[in-house]
Amino acid sequence: MERIRFGKTDLMVSRVGFGGIPIQRLSVTEAASVVRGVIDLGVNFLDTANAYSDSEEKIGKAIKGIKREDLVIASKSTAPDKKTFLEHLDLCLKHLGVDYVDLYQMHNISSTKLRDTVFGPDGAFEGLLEAVKIGKVRFPAFSSHNIPLAIEMMKTEKFASVQLPFNFVDDAALEEAIPLAKKLDMGFISMKPFGGGLLEDASIAIRYLLQFDNILPDPGIEKLSEMEEIVSIVNEKKPFSAEDEIIIKKLKAELGPNWCHRCDYCQPCPQGIGISAVLTVNSLIKRMPFKQAFKMANTGIEKARTCIECGDCMKRCPYKLQIPDLIKDKIALWEETLAKNAY
Ligand code: SF4
Ligand code: SF4
DSSP states (O other): OOEEEOGGGOOEEESSOEEOSGGGGSOHHHHHHHHHHHHHTTOOEEEOOTTSTTHHHHHHHHHTTSOGGGOEEEEEEOOOBHHHHHHHHHHHHHHHTOSOEEEEEEOOOOSHHHHHHHHSTTBHHHHHHHHHHTTSEEEEEEEOSOHHHHHHHHHTTOOSEEEEEOSSSSOTTTTTHHHHHHHHTOEEEEEOTTGGGTOOOHHHHHHHHHTOTTEEEOOBOSSHHHHHHHHHHHHHTOOOOHHHHHHHHHHHHHHOSOOOOOOOTTOOOTTOOOHHHHHTHHHHHHHSOHHHHHHHHHHHHHHHTTOOOOOHHHHHOTTOOOHHHHHHHHHHHHHHHHHHTTO
16 A cells, blocks of 8 residues: 655554554454555554553554564553553554654544643653653654644644544544644544544545545454445545535534444443433434344434433533433434334
8 A cells, every 4th residue: 555654763564554542342352454455455553542542452463473674563551641641652653563653643632621731740741752762662752632722732742643633524623634734744643533423424534534645544443344445435536526525515414413332431421321322322323224224223322311411511511512401402413213114
């Protein structure tokens, strides 16, 4: 597969990377087979995180025996303090079975409070610099869901790469963050190239991103067939067209501004409500035969009726969604669907 230069790191990365969230759902053997298959398809950029339970370990098992320099490995730590951050990094190296990672990212720096902590005395950033100095990390990096805050952090020029949500509906990075990354020669990793599963047309979603020569889409995949499809889209080199533009305009209008990005930062809910599953039930209704949608959604919707409107989730949602109101809308939509299907 084609490789691109990853900003000032000068690393040459495959035109798409591999995101290590979904392999958490697989057994160790299944995960190893998916990751090996992905590498055999020509993908050399693997992205994981301490927060993704056993993802680092599974990737570690899969890459045993592969020459270290043939891979570009990125991981992340959510630790706000230096000590825990360095402990996460040591665990990461142990899990992966490597001496260094190419990128280590301060994970999801999305609030000014957290930003101030990580940059404060004995904060994670001190740990990151130390790790670079002793060679456990080649390049310092961060990820965020808060675009204005990320732009501020990029402007400090302390980081070699940034990872932000970016796809054709979630395009807040388009105006300033992406041109800034280019100007500063930073690597730019596009998190959620399929909008967390909402964008079902893989070809349009990937070809939209491939228009940007400095962007590395990082899809999380669970089945090798998903990456095979993505790689064939990349290799086909079919340009993003005016007709595609019309299709995405229509999809954006259908989704509206209040769509849930399925990031689950709103959790935990004290009532145990699976908020993202409830807020995206319309996609389920659209995609699945009703009987299957019922099996998958009804229990979650019943649980959603117990929302006490405490507002805890809204404080954590980076997209400022009015979650209790949206939950009510989705319950109403579900009731309409039940009535239509005579349940
Ligand atoms: S407002 Fe409702 S959904 Fe949000 S945390 Fe409270 S109970 Fe859970
Ligand atoms: S409600 Fe907000 S925080 Fe929760 S999953 Fe959706 S977008 Fe993410």
